[in-house]
Amino acid sequence: MSAITLVPIGSVPDDLLNRLAKRVGEIFRTTVLLQPESFDASLAFDSYRNQYNSSTFLSLLLKNHDSTEAKILGVTAYDLFVPVLTYVFGEAQLGGKAAVVSCFRLRPELYGLPEDALLVESRLEKEAIHELGHTFGLIHCSDDRCVMHPSTYAEDIDLKDTRPCITCLGQLFLNPPLVIAESHS
DSSP states (O other), X not given: OOOEEEEEESOOOHHHHHHXXXXXXXXXXXXXXXXXXXXXXXXXXXXXXXXXXXXXXXXXXXXXTTTOOSEEEEEESSOEEOXXXXXXXXXXXXXXXXXXXXXXXXXXXXXXXXXXXXXXXXXXXXXXXXXXXXXXTOOOOSOTTSTTSOOSSHHHHHTSOSSOXXXXXXXXXXXXXXXXXXXXX
């Protein structure tokens, strides 16, 4: 399994990145390295939408980390979009090298609920694993408990497990671990 490099984009707390790196490493059974921010995030800013283009972030991550074989995960607190959608939680290259996730729309206070740092961290972890799963070739899963199931709303993320289902794990590893998410079909 390829190593993974986590790159903050903008202001992301170090303790959050460290915990995310630990969990991502456990799920993908690989080394996770933390790197400093490597480009100017304003290059992806769209002033008309007041959001950041996630595809531009992917390009910038690839440009600034092209010498490594590791998968690259950009982590940000900026609001992300792709032109055909109002917003995205993240984006990845299917079978590629780069992914990006944002905690912006994972915050319950955005929806009129009380702040909950643990909920944001749980959602961010699931989205990071989901997007990295795409870089390892996993597509969306029909099992609504699988981390690879698509999420349209933040509440959808809460229903998913942190780990891929056994089918998706089988695609990642020849010998899936003994501790796996149960499939609730």
